[in-house]
Amino acid sequence: MTDTVLYVTAPDAGPSADTTRSEGVLELERELERVGPRSSVECVESIEALDERVAAADCVVFEEDATGDAPPIGTVAVACTGTPLIYYGDPDHTIEADSRVDSTSIRAFEGVDGFVRRTDDSAVHLADEIAWQCGRQPRQSTAIATSDESGDRPKVARLHQMTTRLVACRSEERLLDLAIESAEDILGFDASSISLAEERDGETKLVIRAGSDEFDDISRAHDLSEGILGKTYREQRSFLLKEVADHPDARPHEDGYRSAISVPIEEFGVFQAISTDERAYDESDLEFAELLVTYVAQTLSRLRVAETLRERRERLTRLHEGTTKIVGTTDEATVYERALETTETVLELDICVFLSADLESEELVPEAYSDTMDERLARRVPLDHGIVGETYQQGEPSIIDEVVIEDPEIKGLERFKSAMTVPLGEYGVFQAVSEQSHAFDDVDLELAELLCAHVTEAIGRARAEASLVEERDRLSALFDNxxxxxxxxxxxxxxxxxxxxxxxxxxxxxxxxxxxxxxxxxxxxxxxxxxxxxxxxxxxxxxxxxxxxxxxxxxxxxxxxxxxxxxxxxxxxxxxxxxxxxxxITDQKRHERALTAKNERLDEFASIVSHDLRNPLNVAQGYLELLGETGDQSHLGEIDDALDRMDELIERLLTLSRRGDVIDDTEPLEIHAVATEAWSAVDTARATLQLGENQPLEADRARLREALENLFRNSVEHGSSGSGGDRNGDANDLTITVGALEDGFFVADDGVGIPPDARQSVFETGYTTASDGTGFGLNIVDQIARAHGWIVEVTDSEAGGARFEFREGSPEDAASEPVPESTGSTDHRHPDLEPPADGGDPSA
Structure with missing residues (x-):
């Protein structure tokens, strides 16, 4: 076998680069050929490359890099855990802050197994250190040097020395090869093999994974019932067969083998040593084999745990990638499709189904299922049906190692031996089944729960999004229509x-x-x-x-x-x-305001009628009193005229009230004629009417006469009174003048006048300064003027009295100009004007 040495150096410092370090690498390769002909050197320039290749390496050399471009020694040491690491550097360089590199500090640095100081001829010493670290030229300890090479002590020492390499292995293949090598070179066994337990066709088999050159049946699978190999694994105890042919459990056995050692490697498999000689092994050999197997078992356990953790990390990484796609999906059908893809590719579950809960039909409905699943299984079932129904109802995941399925409607279900079922919250259930018993473990369940948690969240989000879209579509349709x-x-x-x-x-x-x-x-x-x-x-x-x-x-x-x-x-x-x-609601508001105005007119009607009837009523009463006192009937005609005027006013006001109008049809008139008629209907005492220049105009005769009557009466009653009630002359001295303006007419008197600050208020309903006044007289005048399209303004007469001027214009009209709702009023007059409290305003 060839030892592999990884040479960690800075980028572009490998053998192909024309640098001092590349020459050092070439020198090392030449020295290794001298010391250990089966060694090769591979340059590594990054931690990533080291992580990928260190598992297959026998030794790692870290070349100190003064430029700082090489990976840090601490990082390299972590990556080389279990593989010998040699620091090859300059003693004047620092490996960590405030830590000088020398033979003491570098050997104390965690993770560094050897140190060689870099000098001109250091390649020779580096090669020797590599050879020793790889076990080719073991150093002679005091104990070994003083022992007999044929005794047990050197064998124990060499075996313990080999354990450093055994426990440092990064792969099972390397471990098994070293174990076989140790059995041959250290323990002196003729031939040996290691068989590991594997699942094949649903059964546990013992498969030869490493052996001496004598074994040509590597990968051969043996049943657990076969011979001493199966018995060793089943009973988990060692056997020493000094004479194989005589041992009852060594059946069958290979012809030519005479003795054997069989040692269980815990639950992992069996180590066997065989020989063609009888009694080739004794109890001491068995002890050494068991010691060797102990290290092999421990290292196998570590490698299996590490592999399990690595696979789990990889699966979690891939699961994270899969769930990222799931969580980012807003369509429920796509959520199920991607979830199924993740279970098959990441969780490696071949037969599985996602079912959603249909609350209307009270059924679990298949949404996505594996192609390998019998379509008869992917069917609607009641919410309380079987395992899936129980899981949905209780909301708890479950693993059933031995499934018993009894469904007369579907044949062939009995082939499924185990099941794993996980709820999807309120949305449904996920289930995976297998044709093998005990097919699912806690890791499978943990990963499945993690996946289903993301699927549940994604379904909730998809349904919420769909509901929101539906709501927005409904709002959009309402909005548009x-x-x-x-x-x-x-x-x-x-x-x-x-x-x-x-x-x-x-x-x-x-x-x-x-x-x-x-x-x-x-x-x-x-x-x-x-x-x-x-x-x-x-x-x-x-x-x-x-x-x-x-x-x-x-x-x-x-x-x-x-x-x-x-x-x-x-x-x-x-x-x-x-x-x-x-x-x-403009028309509605106008209607409301018109209705309000009409109601107000009706409320005021009685007051207006009583006010307008006062003039002819006073005339009739005056003549009746005179008749009673003198018996003179010459004024009966005036009494009769006054009564007719009262009847006319009542009829007129009733008609206008019902119609809601202020004026009737207009006709061409002259102001003198109407003024004379009005004067005769008012108790003017002995006041004088003076007619100025005449003025033709278009008006409603009756309403114009009514306006003039109110003006005359206002002048007679108020024009001769001061603010304190004292006479400033009397009505006999009062002169009222009616004359023409360029664009209208006027009515003036020579009384006390109206103060400027009260000239707008006198037209308000109910405003009066007299104790017995009604406050309607001038308001009626204002209404009649507005109805004719006139503006009426109050000013001073030439004699200092009150002067009312009537002109054509555009009067404010509360009924035709809506007011803001917030004012709460339809009053068109200035809101800041209040009637004086001292009663000094001479208006009706």
Whole structure:
């Protein structure tokens, strides 16, 4: 056999490089040929290469590298665990921080077995060290040198020396070869073999894996019932057969063999030594064989454990790669397919199936199964059926080493001897079966559980994703087909940006998707004055609140009233996505305001009627009192006119109240004529009516007359009173003038006038400064003016009294201009004006 020496050096420092180190390698090869003709040197330049080849090596030389390019000695020592490592270097170089390299420190360095100082002729010493480490030229210890070479002590020493190489083996093949070599060279056995237990065709066999040159049947399998070989393994005890032919258990045996030693290698196999001579072995030989086998068994155990761990690491690595593909899948069917692929290629399970739980049909349904599985097994079964049903119901994995299957519906199930079943949470079950008993162990179950945990997680994620997609599709369909404008929003930095808008949004608001996409929707549809309200809504949206708000938004044509419904994707928690739907309720709000206004008019009707009836009623009462006092009936005509006027007013007001109108049809008039009619219907005492320039106009005669009556009465009752109630003259001194303006007419008096800060308030309903006033007179005047399309303004007359000017214009109209919902009012007047508390405003 050839000893392999790995020479660890820096890159590009091998034999092909023209360097000092390459010459040293060549010198070493020449020296090794001299010392040990069966040695070869292989250069290694990286830890990865060392890991791949060290198992087959007999010795490793680490060349100290002053450049620092070679792998660290500590890393090399770890990689060479079990294989002799020689440090070949300069004593002035350091292997670790603050640690000088010399013969003492390097030998104390963990993992280094030998040290050779690098000098000009050091290749000779390195070759000797390699030869000794490989066991070709053992050093002579004091004990060996003073013993008889034919005695047992040198044999024991040499065997113990060989154990260093035995326990350092990295492969079973190398171990078995060294064991056979030791049996021949150290123990002096003529021929020997090692048979290992292996599973073949479902049975345990003993197969020869190493032997002397006399054995030409390497790999031959023996039944455990055959001869002394099988008996040794079955009973786990050693046999010394001094005469094979006479031993009853040595049947059958090979002709020509006369004596033998048979020693069990624990559960791994059997070592045998045979000879053609009778009584070739004695009890001492048996003891040496058992000692050798002890080291072989220990090393086999270590190698098997290491191999198991290595295989497990590899399987875990491959399982991780497989589960990565599974976890990254969002389609449930693909999850099952990839899970099946992983069980077959990584877990190496040939017959397996994944079943999902169908709660509607109460069945376990096969989703993916091996090609080797009988399709009759891949069938729907009840949720409580057999092993899979029990596993699903209890949620606990199981291994059954001896399966008993009784299913009259399917023939051939009896061939399956063992089963491993693992639940997939609430989603189903995984099961693997085998035609061999005890086919699954704890490692298989552990890996299967790990795989199934990832499969369960992936199924849950896939179903959640499918549910989310379904929900999004449903929302998308609703979004596209909702009859109202809708926006899909995303809150970014506290501002709603547009993800999508439907067709109706484009029609109503006039912005297409391309214009508003990824933009702040508030910049496009929020009217002036509503910015703060919009910010409050955004804060509520970000908090995940579902909102239902009546507000106003700017459309393509005008500002309109909307009912805004905002629904976040995740209700009740912070959310950055959702939908906003705008329902136009402008007509509804107008109807509500009109209805409110009508109700208010009905509420005011009684007060208005009583107010307007006061003028003719006062006239009639005055003449009746005069009639009672004097008996003069000459004023009965005036009483009759007053009653007719009352009847006319009642009929007129009832008609207008029912129709909801303020004025009736208009006609061409002259202001003097209507003013004269109105003057006659008011108790003006002895005030004087003065007519200025006449003015033609288009008006409702009855309503214009009513307005003038209220103005005349207001001047008579209030125009001659000061704020303290003192007379500033009396009504006999009051002059009321009606005249023309360029674009209208005026009514003025020479009374006390109206203060500037009260001139807007006098037109409010209920505003009065008189203790017995109703506050309707000037409000009626204002309503009649507005109904005609006039503006009425209060100013000072030339005499310092009150002057009411009527002009054509565009008056404010509460009924035609909706107000923001947040104001809670339909009042069109200035909200900051309050009536004075001192009663100094002379208005009705």
């Amino acid at each position: 909702v009859p109202d404008p809708a926006v899909q929003y995303h809150l970014s930095d506290g501002e709603p940006t547009v993800r999508a808008v439907n067709d109706r949004f484009e029609e109503v608001f006039g912005f297409d998707t391309e214009t508003v996409l990824h933009e702040d929707v508030d910049d496009y549809i929020i009217p002036p004055g509503y910015e703060d309200e919009a910010q409050q809504l955004n804060e509520a949206l970000f908090a995940g609140e579902t909102l239902r708000v009546v507000t106003r938004r700017r459309t393509a044509t005008d500002v309109r009233d909307f009912l805004v419904n905002v629904v976040p994707l995740t209700a009740g928690e912070r959310s950055v996505e959702g939908y906003a739907i705008y329902t136009d």
